[in-house]
Amino acid sequence: MKKGMTIIACAFFLLPFMLLSVHSQEDMESVDRSVFDNPQRPAAVFKHEAHNETAGIEECNECHHVYEDGKLVEDESSEDQRCADCHGPEDQGNQPSLVKAFHVNCKGCHKKQKKGPIMCGECHVR
Template sequence: MLKKITGILFVLAILGLIVFSINAFSGIDEGTVTDPAFSRKTRGDVFFDHEMHMGAAGVVDCSTCHHVYEDGKLLEFESSEGMSCSECHLGKDGDILPLIEAYHQQCRSCHIEEKAGPVTCAGCHKTP
């Protein structure tokens, strides 16, 4: 009986190791929201898992988040990938949403709409 239990525990340990390895080496893009304009932070970093957001939200077009506007109009299917958000959202132009407001509006409004994800300061920002 002890051999059987030991065998079952061994198999479970191997399965756990396999699941851990797949997760650890899957290439999931995990990190924090970064932008060169955030040189002086007033709150902690925001953790962001790009792959999880793409899969869970069912986002198929990068321009859903990486949008491009011209003359105040959204250019559908145009993407700002590879650009930092601050390249447009530094608030120099009166009609462009300032950077922090842009992040909060983009992230919070999606979390509220999808009824998923944090919407409070402490829910997103890690304690510094």
């Protein structure tokens, strides 16, 4: 009886953490696009963990970068922020708009490495 109560108490205690982990990058299947009011395309496929593992990307700041005075900061990363926190609807100087930021980041690397999708329908899969 006591053991049962302890298990229930533990489950209650852990519940918020279990719910939180649903929103972690491990479970990510596509990029959260809630910032786009009227999306024209289906959500782009991006299985965060699996993608970065097969692509062999070691550094988080390959995508989650930090710039200071227009210079990339080598050892810092911004994974606690969303791309949309910095990239707005329009270009601002060297800082591309959000859509461009995604496309340049994703397609740019795929083109450079000659690996990974570059056609619209390969990322925005129906």
